[in-house]
Structures are given as structure tokens and as C-alpha cells.
Amino acid sequence: MRIETKYFGEVAIESTSVLDFPSGIPGFNHETQFVLLDFPDNPLFQILQSTTSKETAFIVVNPYHLYEEYTLNLDESIIEILQLSSEEEVVVLSIVTLKAPFTSSTINLKAPIIINSVKNKGKQLIINTDEYPTRAPISPKHSSKVKGE
Template sequence: MKIKTAYIGEIEIDPLEILIFEHGIPGFEDETSFVLLPLEEKSIYQILQSTKTENLAFILTTPYAVISNYNFDLDEATVKALEINSESEVAVFSIVSLKDTLANSTVNLKAPIVLNTTNKKAKQVILDNEEFAIRHKLSLESIKG
């Protein structure tokens, strides 16, 4: 299947790699189908690209590269919605807000993207935890990734 992307032009994707956000992403509720694309080889950054809207793409990173003690419990409704059977099925990403420089860029630790890697169901989860910020500055270590 071919899709047009915001950053790398038209590409061929495997339909089995499509991530399904049943209720979309907050602010983009009609966008339910995305694919993860590498930003560059061996990078901790990836692109979450809409399969239907060319100019809708988010830069993602692993929150664990930004803050080593990042940890939260998923609520039961999310576990059921994503049909998670084991912690080993779960991947967690954070959306990066790019600024004029990478050092000024931030990452949203308050609302991670949770993915069931087995069935490709995903959801952006809003955490009820004051410890995590919506605009957490990227650390020097995470920028190097």
C-alpha cells in the first residue's frame, strides 16, 4: 500500500504495520490509522504518520531516553481497549514538539502514546500524574540518540 508522507514523500508500507487508534488522537479524532516510520537509522526518534492525511505526522521518541524513572500504571479501561495481555506487548512513546533548535524542543510526558505491539492497537493516554509535564525539555542525552 502506498501513502504520501509529510517528511519522506511517497512510500510503500505494509498494511500489517498500520497502527489503529480506535478513537483517534486528541484533536485528531477522525485520524485512526497511522504507521511508525524511522526518522533516520539507529535514531531514538520516529515518525507517527497518518495513512490518510499526508501532512499529519508527529515526531515520537521513547520517554525513557528523556527521563530514566518514567513509570505509570495503565488504567483498566486502556488495558481492555488495547487488549493488552502482557506487559511485554506494550511500547510507550512520547510526542516531541520541535522548536527552533533540538535543545529548545520539548516532549510530552503527560500524554504518552501506548501501543500494543501484538495487535497494533494504540491510544494516547492522559496521565493523572503531576510529576510529568506536557512540555518537558529534551535532555542532552536524549538529543544525541
């Protein structure tokens, strides 16, 4: 199938790569079908692109590439919604907010995107504590403290 994308124009995607977000993403509840697109020549970042709305696209990154000590616990409701049966199925992504210069960009550690990579189901998890910020520096070395910012 072919979709229009925000950053790459029209692209061909496999229907088997479509991710189902049954309740959408907060603020985009009507958007329930997404696909992950790779950035050419940059394996760290991806685009979480809506399959139905060209303008609905989020730059995402695996937070563990930037914050190795990042941890989260998935409660039973998330495990059930995403039909998770093992840790190996879990993909965690954080939404990036781009700023100029790039080193002042941030990632949202408080509301990670959780994906079951086998069943292609996703959900944005809102962590209901102040343990992690919504605007963590994209360059951890520029911050001596992440938790509770």
C-alpha cells in the same frame, strides 16, 4: 500499500504495520490509522504518520530513552481497549515539539502514546495528575526537575 507522508514523500508500507487508534488522537479524532516510520540514521526518533492525511504526522520518542525514571500505570480500561496481555506488548512513545535550537525542544510526558505492538492498537493516554509536564526538556540534563513542572 503506498501512502503520502509529511516528511518522506510517498512510501510503501506493509498493511500489517498499520496501527489502529479506535478513538483517534485528541485533536485528531477522525485520524484512526497510523504507521510508525523510522528516521534514517537516527534510531531514537520516529514519525507517527497518519495513513490517510499527509499533514498529520508526529515526531515521537520513547520517553525512557530520555527519562529513565518515567513511570505510568495503565488502568484496566486502557488494558482492555488495547487488548494487552503482557508488559512485553506495551510500547510507550511521547510526542516531540521541535524548537530551534534543538536542545530547547520538548516532549509531552503527560500524554503518552500507548501501543500494543502485537495487536497494533494504540491510544493516547492523558495522565490526570500534575506528576509530569506536557513540555519536558528533550535534554533532561538541562532540567534538574521533571515532575510537577
